[in-house]
Amino acid sequence: xxxSAYYINKVEAGCDEAGRGCLAGSVFAAAxxxxxxxxxxxxxxxxxxxxxxxYLLRSMIEKDALAWAVGVVTAEEIDEIxxxxxxxxxxxxxxxxxxxxxxAIIVDGNxxxxxxxxxxxxxxxxxxxxxxxxxxxxLAKTYRDDYMKxxxxxxxxxxxxxxxxxxxxxxxxxxxxxxxxxxxxxxFTLLPPEELSIDFKD
Numbered sequence: 001x002x003x004s005a006y007y008i009n010k011v012e013a014g015c016d017e018a019g020r021g022c023l024a025g026s027v028f029a030a031a032x033x034x035x036x037x038x039x040x041x042x043x044x045x046x047x048x049x050x051x052x053x054x055y056l057l058r059s060m061i062e063k064d065a066l067a068w069a070v071g072v073v074t075a076e077e078i079d080e081i082x083x084x085x086x087x088x089x090x091x092x093x094x095x096x097x098x099x100x101x102x103x104a105i106i107v108d109g110n111x112x113x114x115x116x117x118x119x120x121x122x123x124x125x126x127x128x129x130x131x132x133x134x135x136x137x138x139l140a141k142t143y144r145d146d147y148m149k150x151x152x153x154x155x156x157x158x159x160x161x162x163x164x165x166x167x168x169x170x171x172x173x174x175x176x177x178x179x180x181x182x183x184x185x186x187x188f189t190l191l192p193p194e195e196l197s198i199d200f201k202d
Contacts (some may be wrong), residue, residue, distance in 0.1 A: 002131045004037055006106045013067075013102035014132025015091045015112075018046070020083055020142035022177070024184045025148050026074045026159065027083065029090035031065040031098055031105075032132045040064070045127040046087050046137040051145075058142045063134045068135070069097035072189055079187040088113050094136075101180035106159035108133045136165070155181050 007011050016028040043061075046054055054058055064070060073086040081089070091107065095115055105120040107113075107143025108127045123129060124161060125135040145164055152160035158174045158181065165171070165183075175190050 001041075002134055003129060004034070004039070004131055006120070006123070006130060007104040010103040011066075012100065012102060012104045012132060013095060013107075014126075014130055014136045016133050016137040016140055017087045017090055017095065018110040018137070018144045019165065020087050021130065021167070022169050022185070023153065023171065023190055024160065024165040024181065025144070025190050026072045027078060027086050027090050027167070028075075028092045028112055028140045028144035028147070029071045029087065030136040030143070031067075031069050031071070031091065031094035031102075032061060032065050032135040032139065033098065033102060034065055034132050034135060038064065038131055040131065043131050043134045043138075045125075048128070049138070054138050054142050057135075057138050061139060064107060065135065067098045067100040068070050068139060069094045070139055071095075071097065072147075075183055075185045078185050081125050082187070083185075086115055090184060091115075099143040106130055106133055108137065151183055155183065190200075 001030050011035045013031045015031045016154050017027055019027045050150050056068055071090040073090045080087040092115055102118055105118055107122045112122050126133040148160045148164045157178050163171045171192055
């Protein structure tokens with residue numbers, strides 16, 4: 001059973017990101033403030049859930065949450081500031097967009113930068129421990145999946161409908177065959193060094 005809160009008697013936002021390990025596309029993050037003593041036995045780390053359950057839970061989260069928001073950092077920004085900074089920036093953007101200012105923040109993982117003067121705690125595998133982080137993981141994942149499906153229609157050769165931008169063998173084979181799209185993260189190792197004779201397409 002996931003826990004409802006880390007901080008006692010504070011308005012607490014849970015944060016998580018999706019798409020950090022992808023070769024293409026923006027990184028997405030979400031921030032969620034749930035009601036005190038919120039319960040939902042279905043909620044879990046998004047990676048442990050089927051696609052159908054993730055979208056079902058997204059509707060529940062958006063209905064039940066006191067506040068929620070999604071932040072996005074583009075592939076171009078990722079190339080400029082690196083993926084760690086981009087992931088944290090996406091979380092900050094999600095926090096900026098909340099309709100309620102949190103009094104505390106809990107974050108999945110072990111890296112974060114202070115958000116104004118709001119106290120924060122990083123929690124390794126927090127998306128499997130705290131409801132608000134699990135909720136944030138589901139929103140970040142589903143909104144990113146929607147985005148990857150949309151840009152896949154423009155670039156069907158990369159099979160983003162299926163791989164969502166992650167470095168599968170088919171995705172890397174498509175990069176080798178077709179070159180790099182405007183959505184690829186050019187600072188990433190898109191192909192093994194011995195196969196790096198690829199063209200960057202504007």
